[in-house]
Amino acid sequence: MALARIAVLGAGSWGTTYAKVMADAGRDVVLWARRPEVAEAVTRQHENPDYLPGVRLPDNLTSTSDPVEALDGAEAVVLAVPSQSLRVNLSRWRLPAGATLVSLAKGVELGTLKRMSEVVAEVAGVPSNHVAVVSGPNLAMEIAREQPTATVIACEDHDRAVDLQHASTTGYFRPYTNTDVIGCELGGACKNVIALSCGMAAGIGFGDNTLATLITRGLAETARLGMALGADPMTFAGLAGLGDLVATCSSPLSRNRTFGERLGRGQSLAEAQQATHGQVAEGVKSCSSIRALAVRHGVDMPITEVVHRVCHDGLDPREAGAELIGRKVRPER
Numbered sequence: 001m002a003l004a005r006i007a008v009l010g011a012g013s014w015g016t017t018y019a020k021v022m023a024d025a026g027r028d029v030v031l032w033a034r035r036p037e038v039a040e041a042v043t044r045q046h047e048n049p050d051y052l053p054g055v056r057l058p059d060n061l062t063s064t065s066d067p068v069e070a071l072d073g074a075e076a077v078v079l080a081v082p083s084q085s086l087r088v089n090l091s092r093w094r095l096p097a098g099a100t101l102v103s104l105a106k107g108v109e110l111g112t113l114k115r116m117s118e119v120v121a122e123v124a125g126v127p128s129n130h131v132a133v134v135s136g137p138n139l140a141m142e143i144a145r146e147q148p149t150a151t152v153i154a155c156e157d158h159d160r161a162v163d164l165q166h167a168s169t170t171g172y173f174r175p176y177t178n179t180d181v182i183g184c185e186l187g188g189a190c191k192n193v194i195a196l197s198c199g200m201a202a203g204i205g206f207g208d209n210t211l212a213t214l215i216t217r218g219l220a221e222t223a224r225l226g227m228a229l230g231a232d233p234m235t236f237a238g239l240a241g242l243g244d245l246v247a248t249c250s251s252p253l254s255r256n257r258t259f260g261e262r263l264g265r266g267q268s269l270a271e272a273q274q275a276t277h278g279q280v281a282e283g284v285k286s287c288s289s290i291r292a293l294a295v296r297h298g299v300d301m302p303i304t305e306v307v308h309r310v311c312h313d314g315l316d317p318r319e320a321g322a323e324l325i326g327r328k329v330r331p332e333r
């Protein structure tokens with residue numbers, strides 16, 4: 001089915017950017033913003049000054065603060081609010097029957113330990129093959145500036161993924177399809193935690209060997225968890241695994257990496273939170289849910305473990321580093 005009318009719910013950096021991508025792909029897109037002044041700026045000035053200052057948004061992208069208006073007639077609904085707020089938001093929205101529901105969020109729910117697509121299917125009361133996820137090396141500002149980028153659209157229903165792929169393909173954005181929803185989602189959630197650790201290392205003053213060590217061993221523990229949950233191990237060598245991990249762990253544009261850097265330089269959690277001006281660093285909460293998921297499945301995730309303890313148990317980042325390097329030596333695999 002050619003998707004003509006799309007609703008994007010959540011007008012932060014990624015929601016606004018993905019709405020622009022789909023509008024540039026020729027679709028009519030309505031973006032729901034919590035605040036009326038943001039909706040007004042997107043529709044009238046074709047800009048979201050809070051999240052994407054200086055980026056001209058296309059004319060076929062309009063915005064409203066009324067979710068009913070945004071959802072009216074939508075054939076696909078893109079969910080772009082932070083992970084831990086997705087359930088409560090979903091319970092307020094009346095989603096159109098039969099629409100493909102697309103999660104952009106990269107996290108694991110605290111308490112239930114569910115992936116975002118599981119939360120969507122549960123709250124919306126739809127089968128899992130109606131839910132797709134988008135995950136890959138997708139730093140919003142680079143895509144908003146139309147820098148060449150690839151991503152993965154994962155859905156158990158290949159045809160739905162292909163429809164979304166066509167509705168999201170532009171001269172600067174190239175989506176691939178995948179049916180491994182579990183692997184793509186875990187790649188996206190876990191890389192935020194590993195990016196926090198890379199930021200901490202950079203904040204302490206460590207260099208590229210440390211960064212590469214954390215990225216590579218971070219990928220190893222992500223793949224271990226993924227395989228325990230039924231993911232295809234090859235997904236972790238792709239865009240939603242290695243691709244996203246490298247981009248997020250290396251880029252100063254990453255909120256997670258930047259947050260970790262602040263902790264590494266000695267800021268407290270509260271100071272780092274205050275400095276991020278309300279923007280979401282998903283790994284700060286997901287490090288706890290991912291750690292709990294690993295414990296539930298008997299998977300060893302040492303980097304995630306120390307990131308959780310730095311963020312929530314007062315462990316000093318230098319101590320965390322010393323603990324990791326001092327672990328009992330063992331074979332690589």
Ligand SMILES: NC(=O)c1ccc[n+]([C@@H]2O[C@H](COP(=O)([O-])OP(=O)(O)OC[C@H]3O[C@@H](n4cnc5c(N)ncnc54)[C@H](O)[C@@H]3O)[C@@H](O)[C@H]2O)c1
Pocket residue numbers: 010011012013014015016034051080081082083085089104105106107138139140141278279280282
């Ligand atoms: N920014 C990126 O580069 C990027 C790229 C890929 C994926 N993601 C993921 O997309 C999701 C959204 O991230 P973002 O970058 O757009 O975040 P953001 O911080 O830029 O914006 C979040 C949006 O959600 C709204 N919001 C915040 N709390 C809310 C709540 N309780 N209820 C309703 N709305 C709320 C905010 O007003 C804002 O419009 C996250 O899971 C993130 O990991 C982000």
Ligand SMILES: O=P(O)(O)OC[C@H](O)CO
Pocket residue numbers: 106136137138139140192195244247248253254255256257280281282
């Ligand atoms: O800014 P971050 O750390 O949330 O990362 C953004 C994207 O997920 C990168 O793919």
